[in-house]
Amino acid sequence: MSSVPRFWRSLGSRYNLEGTHCKECGEYFYPPRNVCVNCRRMGELESFKFKGTGEIVTYTLIHTAAEGFENQAPYTLAIIKLDEGPQLTSQVIGDSEKMHIGMRVKSVFRKLGEDGDRGMIYYGTKFIPADA
Amino acid sequence: MRDVAIIGVKNTKFGELWERSLRDIVVEAGIGAIEDTSVSGKDIDALYVGNMSGGRFIDQEHIGALIADYSGLSRNLHVPATRVEAACASGGLALRQAIMSVASGYSDIVVAAGAEKMTDVGSEEAASALAAAADREWEGMAGATFPGLYAMIAKLHMHKYGTTSEQLAEVAVKNHKNGYFNPIAQYKNKITVDDVLNSIMVADPLHIFDCSPITDGASALVLAPADVAHKYTDTPIYIKATAQASDTIALHDRRDITTLDATVVAAKRAYSMAKLKPEDIDLVEVHDCFTIAEICAIEDLGFAEKGKGGIVTENGETAIGGRIPVNTSGGLKACGHPVGATGIKQAVEIVTQLRGDAGKRQVAGAKYGMTHNVGGSGATAVIHIFSRER
Ligand SMILES: [Zn+2]
Numbered sequence: 001m002s003s004v005p006r007f008w009r010s011l012g013s014r015y016n017l018e019g020t021h022c023k024e025c026g027e028y029f030y031p032p033r034n035v036c037v038n039c040r041r042m043g044e045l046e047s048f049k050f051k052g053t054g055e056i057v058t059y060t061l062i063h064t065a066a067e068g069f070e071n072q073a074p075y076t077l078a079i080i081k082l083d084e085g086p087q088l089t090s091q092v093i094g095d096s097e098k099m100h101i102g103m104r105v106k107s108v109f110r111k112l113g114e115d116g117d118r119g120m121i122y123y124g125t126k127f128i129p130a131d132a
Numbered sequence: 133m134r135d136v137a138i139i140g141v142k143n144t145k146f147g148e149l150w151e152r153s154l155r156d157i158v159v160e161a162g163i164g165a166i167e168d169t170s171v172s173g174k175d176i177d178a179l180y181v182g183n184m185s186g187g188r189f190i191d192q193e194h195i196g197a198l199i200a201d202y203s204g205l206s207r208n209l210h211v212p213a214t215r216v217e218a219a220c221a222s223g224g225l226a227l228r229q230a231i232m233s234v235a236s237g238y239s240d241i242v243v244a245a246g247a248e249k250m251t252d253v254g255s256e257e258a259a260s261a262l263a264a265a266a267d268r269e270w271e272g273m274a275g276a277t278f279p280g281l282y283a284m285i286a287k288l289h290m291h292k293y294g295t296t297s298e299q300l301a302e303v304a305v306k307n308h309k310n311g312y313f314n315p316i317a318q319y320k321n322k323i324t325v326d327d328v329l330n331s332i333m334v335a336d337p338l339h340i341f342d343c344s345p346i347t348d349g350a351s352a353l354v355l356a357p358a359d360v361a362h363k364y365t366d367t368p369i370y371i372k373a374t375a376q377a378s379d380t381i382a383l384h385d386r387r388d389i390t391t392l393d394a395t396v397v398a399a400k401r402a403y404s405m406a407k408l409k410p411e412d413i414d415l416v417e418v419h420d421c422f423t424i425a426e427i428c429a430i431e432d433l434g435f436a437e438k439g440k441g442g443i444v445t446e447n448g449e450t451a452i453g454g455r456i457p458v459n460t461s462g463g464l465k466a467c468g469h470p471v472g473a474t475g476i477k478q479a480v481e482i483v484t485q486l487r488g489d490a491g492k493r494q495v496a497g498a499k500y501g502m503t504h505n506v507g508g509s510g511a512t513a514v515i516h517i518f519s520r521e522r
Contacts, residue, residue: 006269031270058291058389060276060283061336063343069275075336077280079384087384089274101291113275122273 007122014124017107019085021048030086052107053130054082068113080105080127092127104130106129135358135522136234137368139170141480146349146468147318154249155202156191157350162203165352169364173204177239179213182226186215188261190249199245219265220399220421222246223475224505224514227353228374231516234355247350258346262470262471264411267382267506279343279422281383281509283335286424289390292439295427299442303423304341304465306451311462313493314481317398317470318347328423344410347468351476353483358522369422369483371404372500373517375399383509395432395504396515400476402502403434404517410434412499413517415485416456417478418522419506420463427448429504430458433515451491460485460493475505476515485519 011040012018019030023044027036030050034044050065052093059078062069069075074094076099105127112115142164144157158181166173183195192198200206200213217228223246230244250258263272266281289295294295305325328341330387354364361368375398380386387393403409410433418433420426427441436444442449450458461467461481464474482501484490499521503515 007273010269010318054203058284058288060280060287060338062277062280062283063332063336064277064279065273066272066277066280067256072275072441075275077275079389089271089276089382089384091275098427101288107329110265112273124273129285 004120014107016059017052017125019048019050020045021100028084028086030088033051050082050084053079054105055125056092056099056101056103056105057081057087058101059099072113076125090125094129094132098129106130133235134237137358137361138353138479138483138518139368140165140363141352141355142168143477143480143516144317144349145316146470148251150251151332153322154186154192154247155198156276157249157348158199158245158247159202161247161352162199162243165243165354169354171241171354171364172454174209176205176209176211176243178205178233178242179205179211180226180233180244181213181215181498182223182475183215183217184217184222184248185261185264185471186366187260188253188264190252191296199247201255202294204458209418216380218400218512219333219507220419220469220471221475221505221507221512221514222472223351223477224503224516225376227473227516228376228475229478231371231374231513234357241358242355243352243478244355246351246473247390248470248472249348250346250470251348255346268344270385277335277449279338280335282422282424283338284383285389285428289424289427292390293442293492295442298325299330299446300337300342300423300427301511302350302445303420303426304328306445307420307459307465310452310460310493311466313491314462314467315463317466318345319466330386333421335371335388337481338422344421344464347470349468349470349473349477351473352478353476362422367487368520369486370519370522371516372408372519373394373402373515375401375405375515377401377513379511381508381511385491386478386510390428391438392428392432392510392513393504394510395429395506398515399433402517406515406517408500412458413500413502415460415482415495416458416502416504417461417463417481418458418504419474420459420465421469421506425463425506426463433504439520443444452495457495460490460495474486475503478505482518486518
């Protein structure tokens with residue numbers, strides 16, 4: 001991890017699932033973008049708060065953890081498609097045996113990880129099964 | 133634009149070279165490639181070096197100048213040296229820059245090298261450096277690792293197409309078998325499907341034997357205008373195409389998680405430039421950083437129908453002697469994956485094959501060969517096509 005500025009800069013997006021919406025073509029972006037990939041200079045982006053519901057596109061159970069995530073292993077990492085369209089990478093909490101492609105999930109606010117050197121704890125969005 | 137030929141090649145030994153430094157191995161590769169021709173140092177017009185992360189792995193930046201210096205090309209000759217970075221595609225991209233430099237007429241004799249020294253740091257720090265090739269803010273901070281990203285590709289490929297863990301393992305088994313006959317390969321041990329399936333799980337469904345290792349190594353090529361190539365070697369190998377494409381840095385933003393569109397687009401550009409089709413290619417070195425990556429690559433390059441990469445591998449069509457031999461060098465899996473060197477090493481293997489010098493791993497009568505080098509989870513793809521005849 002070890003990047004406090006990089007993390008705090010995007011707190012609004014991380015805490016509230018805030019992305020952007022292009023008023024020109026209608027596409028939604030999360031993580032937020034400053035330039036629409038379809039319209040580029042002709043696009044008009046406004047901020048947009050996602051509902052936080054979606055489904056698992058694909059996932060994996062990570063046994064060899066990333067730096068800063070050692071005490072969470074094994075953990076489920078997934079690509080989730082939000083109902084408004086965009087996809088993001090996040091952890092899904094819950095019984096890994098029950099995870100499956102197409103599973104409905106909803107966002108929750110949780111500890112993400114910690115920085116070994118500074119002892120910083122990072123919070124943000126994770127997902128849980130929608131029926132939990 | 134001028135036609136370009138490769139006139140000299142050299143790989144160092146790939147592996148855990150604890151007793152050697154980055155500058156040692158690059159000099160060995162560079163001098164070796166030059167000695168493979170009748171070129172001398174004063175003929176060299178430019179140097180391009182692929183290196184992913186000298187800053188993280190050996191705490192050294194300014195790699196272009198360092199390598200020119202220790203190759204004896206700086207103090208008296210002042211040869212321009214440029215480092216090229218595109219994560220694990222750095223080597224392929226260094227070759228592409230070198231080709232464009234010769235093709236444009238700006239330079240005549242150019243050295244393209246690639247190198248990485250990865251074992252000077254511990255495996256955790258190496259993994260962290262490699263993770264920087266993905267989107268640190270929106271993948272890394274969620275706990276993504278490189279094996280994790282490719283595991284998600286594998287999981288979806290299995291779900292959509294019925295690809296099995298055994299088929300993934302067959303990629304590793306084949307590449308170890310090929311690596312056994314490659315003198316520079318990091319791993320010389322033959323393995324079985326059971327060995328792969330019984331090795332520890334890194335990110336489900338990928339076991340440790342589905343992953344390429346941490347490797348030290350360097351590779352180099354010497355390029356010349358095709359018109360004068362015969363002055364320096366009896367066996368010039370010609371560049372028929374160089375192509376590159378990009379895609380989103382994060383895997384989650386892709387159109388289809390199981391297709392590397394950068395590969396699809398670069399391949400289309402390369403086939404069109406070479407006026408060749410997938411059926412014309414006799415062998416290919418693909419970017420098998422994980423076993424699933426080779427399955428996706430042969431599909432995306434047009435050597436297998438989408439979704440059939442696993443079956444094609446299981447049937448032996450990608451083995452030496454098969455329909456389209458893939459990774460005769462042993463690939464990244466068995467030969468080793470010194471990230472900045474890989475793209476150059478792939479080209480060294482194809483040149484060696486097209487010259488007919490590959491010994492027990494020789495593909496009989498090979499005329500056209502291809503290399504496919506990927507950065508990150510597919511944000512950069514670089515493809516080259518080589519030919520025995522101009
Ligand atoms: Zn737009």
